Amino acid sequence: MSLLALAWRSVRGRPLASALTIVAVALGAALVISLLSLRASTRRSFLEAARGYDAILGPTEGSPLDTVLSTLFHVGESKGTIPFSTWEAVQKDPRVALAVPYALGDSFRGRHIVGTSADLFRALSGADGKPLGEGIVGALFEEGSYEAVVGSAAAASTGLRRGSQFRAAHGVEVVTHEHEELWTVVGIMRPTGTPADRAIFIPWKTFYSIGGHEEGAEALRARRAAQAGADGEPEGDGDHDGEHDHEHEADDPSAEQTLGMSAIGIRLVSPGLRIAYIAELRQDRDDVDPVQPLEVIHDLLQVVGSVDQVFELLAWAVVIVSGLGILVGLYNTIHGRRREIAILRALGARARHVFVVIVLEALLLVLAGGILGLVLGHFALAAAAPELLREYAIRADIAPGLRDVAVLGALLGLGLLAGLLPALRGLRTPVARNLQPQDA
Amino acid sequence: MTSASPALRIRDLRHAFPSPEGGALAVLDVPELDLAAGERLVVRGASGGGKTTLLHLVAGILPVQHGTLEVAGTSLAGLGEAARDRFRARHVGYLFQAFHLLPQLTALENVAVALAFQGVRPAAARQAAAQSLERVGLADRRRHRPHQLSVGQQQRVAIARALVGHPSLVLADEPTSSLDPERATEALELLEAFAAERGAALLTVTHDPAVVARAPRVYTLEPPRTAEVAR
Numbered sequence: 001m002s003l004l005a006l007a008w009r010s011v012r013g014r015p016l017a018s019a020l021t022i023v024a025v026a027l028g029a030a031l032v033i034s035l036l037s038l039r040a041s042t043r044r045s046f047l048e049a050a051r052g053y054d055a056i057l058g059p060t061e062g063s064p065l066d067t068v069l070s071t072l073f074h075v076g077e078s079k080g081t082i083p084f085s086t087w088e089a090v091q092k093d094p095r096v097a098l099a100v101p102y103a104l105g106d107s108f109r110g111r112h113i114v115g116t117s118a119d120l121f122r123a124l125s126g127a128d129g130k131p132l133g134e135g136i137v138g139a140l141f142e143e144g145s146y147e148a149v150v151g152s153a154a155a156a157s158t159g160l161r162r163g164s165q166f167r168a169a170h171g172v173e174v175v176t177h178e179h180e181e182l183w184t185v186v187g188i189m190r191p192t193g194t195p196a197d198r199a200i201f202i203p204w205k206t207f208y209s210i211g212g213h214e215e216g217a218e219a220l221r222a223r224r225a226a227q228a229g230a231d232g233e234p235e236g237d238g239d240h241d242g243e244h245d246h247e248h249e250a251d252d253p254s255a256e257q258t259l260g261m262s263a264i265g266i267r268l269v270s271p272g273l274r275i276a277y278i279a280e281l282r283q284d285r286d287d288v289d290p291v292q293p294l295e296v297i298h299d300l301l302q303v304v305g306s307v308d309q310v311f312e313l314l315a316w317a318v319v320i321v322s323g324l325g326i327l328v329g330l331y332n333t334i335h336g337r338r339r340e341i342a343i344l345r346a347l348g349a350r351a352r353h354v355f356v357v358i359v360l361e362a363l364l365l366v367l368a369g370g371i372l373g374l375v376l377g378h379f380a381l382a383a384a385a386p387e388l389l390r391e392y393a394i395r396a397d398i399a400p401g402l403r404d405v406a407v408l409g410a411l412l413g414l415g416l417l418a419g420l421l422p423a424l425r426g427l428r429t430p431v432a433r434n435l436q437p438q439d440a
Numbered sequence: 441m442t443s444a445s446p447a448l449r450i451r452d453l454r455h456a457f458p459s460p461e462g463g464a465l466a467v468l469d470v471p472e473l474d475l476a477a478g479e480r481l482v483v484r485g486a487s488g489g490g491k492t493t494l495l496h497l498v499a500g501i502l503p504v505q506h507g508t509l510e511v512a513g514t515s516l517a518g519l520g521e522a523a524r525d526r527f528r529a530r531h532v533g534y535l536f537q538a539f540h541l542l543p544q545l546t547a548l549e550n551v552a553v554a555l556a557f558q559g560v561r562p563a564a565a566r567q568a569a570a571q572s573l574e575r576v577g578l579a580d581r582r583r584h585r586p587h588q589l590s591v592g593q594q595q596r597v598a599i600a601r602a603l604v605g606h607p608s609l610v611l612a613d614e615p616t617s618s619l620d621p622e623r624a625t626e627a628l629e630l631l632e633a634f635a636a637e638r639g640a641a642l643l644t645v646t647h648d649p650a651v652v653a654r655a656p657r658v659y660t661l662e663p664p665r666t667a668e669v670a671r
Contacts, residue, residue: 001545001552002562013544343540346501347601348529348557350522432496435536 003353007360010340014333021326022369025411028319029373033407034380035315037397038388039308043301045127045394049073049194050297052124053100053265054274057082057090057281057288064291065300071102071263072293073195073393074112077172078104078262082288089285090264095273098123100265103207106168107175111154113168113200115207117143123267127193127395138162138187143203149187153197153390160185160200168202168210179210195393204261266290322369323414326362330422334358334429341426342434355423362419363412370411374404445513447609447641448475448498453507454664455493466664468493470507473659477512477608480632480642482652485661491645494661495611498643499532500524512608529557533602533640535631537614539594541586541601547573547593548582551601558605572600575637576630592623596630603634610635612644616651628654 011018049072058067062079069075090099100123103115114120118140121133133140141147150160160166164185169175183202191197268277274292281290334341341354378398385396397403450473456464468490475481485491496502497509497516503524504517512531516524528534533554541550551569552562560568573582576596586594595618602610615631616624628651635642644651652658 001549001556001565003556005549005562006553006556009542009544009549339540340542343536343542344553344557345525346499346528346534346536346540347554348525348532348605350525350557352522353557431501432493435496435501435540436492 003357004360004364006344007357007364010337010357010361011364017329017333018365021322021329021365022372024322024325025319025366025369026373026376028315028322029370029407029411030377030380031315031318031373032312033374033377033404035308035312036403036407037377037381038394039305039312040403041388041394041396042392045193045392046297046301047294048127049393050293052267053293054268054271055266055278055281055290056293057086057264057266057290059262060287060289062289064289064296067263067289067291068293068296070104071265074114074199075195078102082261082264084261086285086288087261087264090266095268095270095277096266097269098265098267100267101204101261102263102265103204104262105172106170106179106207106210107172108160108166108168108200109158111151111158111198111200112172113148113202115202115204117204120201120265121149123265124194124196125192126190126196132189132192132194132196135190136187137190138185141186141201141203144205145203146181146183146206147186147203148183149189149201150185151189151197151199151201152191153393154200155185155188156390158200160188162186162188181210191389193389193393193395197390197393264288319411319414323366323418326365326415327418327421330358330362330419331425334422334425337426338429338434341429342431345429345431346435351427354426354429358423358426359416359419362422363415366411366415366418367408370408374400374407445477446474446510447477447479447512448473448643449508449510450474451508453494453497453504453509455490455497455502455505456664468497469662469664470494475609475641475643478636478639478641479657480635480655481644481657481659482655483643483645483659483661484647484652485645486663487647489661489663491647491661492613495534495613495643495645498609499534499611500528525557529554530605531608533605533607533610535598535602535610535612535615537617539586539598539618541594541597543586546583546585547578547589547597550586550597551604554601554604568604569600572604573597575634576600591618592627595619595623595627599627599631599634602631603638603640606638607640609641609643612642612646614646614648615644616646616648621650624648624650 050068052072056067056071058064059078059080059082066076066079070078087099087101090096098119100120101115101117104112106113118133121140122131124132126132136149141149155161162185165182166185167182168179170177170179189196268274278290278292281288344354378400381396382398385398388394388396450470453468453470454466455468456466459465483491483494493502497504498511500516500519509516511527514527516527519527542553545553548566548569551572552565555565555568570579570582573579576599578593578596578600581589581593589597612631615627619627632642644655646652
């Protein structure tokens with residue numbers, strides 16, 4: 001019979017105390033692995049989503065974070081508009097490979113409606129690395145049509161299917177009214193594991209024909225007419241800002257100077273041009289705010305990171321408290337096990353054998369609790385994964401990996417520490433005195 | 441240590457414990473005692489007369505304070521605790537008054553555990569333990585835990601454990617005190633026969649006249665000659 005077997009028998013000999021200790025360790029381990037996996041998954045998903053564009057040109061009214069969240073993550077609302085002249089200038093710039101327009105501010109059953117072009121489906125990729133445009137069930141919308149492409153999570157939550165028709169609501173966080181125009185769903189996107197899954201996409205040019213967006217549409221037509229007239233001067237402009245305060249802006253002369261474009265996503269011919277391009281825009285144009293999405297998300301993660309570090313610390317605190325439970329539990333059992341220890345010593349066990357058996361008991365408790373906790377944690381992640389992907393475009397790491405080995409290693413270290421004090425107490429157990437029958 | 445070495449050789453062995461009032465309280469004084477290999481000896485004495493202390497000294501559980509104590513040709517005086525532990529594991533079998541079986545272990549494991557500290561591999565230890573249990577008639581009780589065994593069966597498991605390691609010397613502390621007379625006789629017969637088969641000397645301490653009556657040789661512990669023990 002090995003020392004390990006002897007330790008295991010001792011653990012099994014105290015079923016209730018051992019089970020409670022194992023459950024406590026397991027809960028801590030499950031919390032730790034879930035939080036660590038979620039944090040890593042969130043960071044990866046955010047950074048992957050932010051890699052789509054080299055730059056995003058947003059309105060000067062909002063913050064860079066507003067711009068990135070409203071365009072790439074479909075969270076919040078755009079805080080202003082950028083002038084149509086910027087769109088024209090961007091398209092003419094030879095450094096720009098793709099320019100993706102964003103017209104935001106409407107929604108359907110809580111899902112953001114994004115007025116954009118087909119370029120968005122080439123510029124952005126899913127978590128599998130394939131462009132968003134691949135694997136659409138149905139077709140991409142036609143420019144200038146009343147067709148819509150719906151993200152997989154948006155389709156699931158709104159009930160929209162191919163052929164479904166819907167009316168857009170004015171506003172996102174606060175809906176004021178429903179527009180009259182009827183949109184037809186022509187395509188449902190595959191689950192991409194990106195925030196695009198949560199949005200509904202329509203052609204940006206028709207976006208301006210929505211009731212109340214006419215100013216924008218007219219402005220666009222006027223702009224085109226003016227361009228066709230080759231005088232290069234706009235004959236009329238409109239507006240479509242993120243808030244869709246069109247009724248006020250319709251009477252506002254300054255609205256002619258702005259076409260309701262919420263943002264422009266930029267993919268450059270070479271990522272190496274990014275810094276110079278943004279610096280130049282910042283110097284030359286005061287009507288847009290160019291931002292690097294990766295930089296913004298890095299900053300965001302740093303802020304959020306300090307918060308989830310607190311949660312991680314709390315989870316580790318649970319583990320440490322359960323480790324203290326092992327220490328106290330084992331330490332107290334040593335008093336009741338003086339006879340057992342004395343018998344083992346009388347049978348030839350050296351002091352170090354007793355020490356090792358007690359430490360092994362602590363290690364077995366954390367090992368059992370740790371493995372159970374990791375399994376529980378991964379089950380919890382697996383259960384939450386579909387919701388995380390659907391609602392937050394976060395692909396949770398479900399498969400065990402090095403992170404689990406690290407957590408288990410940390411737990412075993414804790415178990416070793418928790419076993420030391422009881423083991424030292426076991427060492428000091430007087431043998432002869434505890435072999436006396438009256439000590440039973 | 442050779443095969444010709446006596447199982448036990450004691451000269452002027454004295455032992456004392458710290459007194460509650462300070463100083464030392466002498467509990468054992470053995471001027472001379474020898475036990476040949478394979479021999480049986482019963483040590484008797486008054487309650488509190490140092491019988492158990494003698495066993496603890498011979499087993500190396502207590503350090504020798506004064507005198508000469510050799511077990512199987514090895515002097516225990518001057519040996520450190522770890523060395524005495526190693527020596528005990530290899531050369532001494534111990535039969536406790538209250539059996540002292542470990543409740544969380546099966547009968548087989550209770551016997552095999554005695555070999556764990558000799559460095560015997562688990563499989564070999566289980567095999568030896570099974571043979572030892574078979575010898576004491578408990579082959580069909582190997583998976584039983586102590587609380588599932590009768591008192592007599594527990595005694596037999598304890599005998600199997602004391603002899604599983606082929607010790608030179610078996611120490612039996614009041615081996616019949618928990619048994620009725622009929623069971624006591626059976627247990628003694630089994631212990632004596634098993635020890636003889638293994639060539640082990642048997643030192644029994646008891647105040648049971650029935651045990652004394654069976655003994656080929658009896659040693660009576662006398663009260664210590666002095667309260668002081670020179671260190």
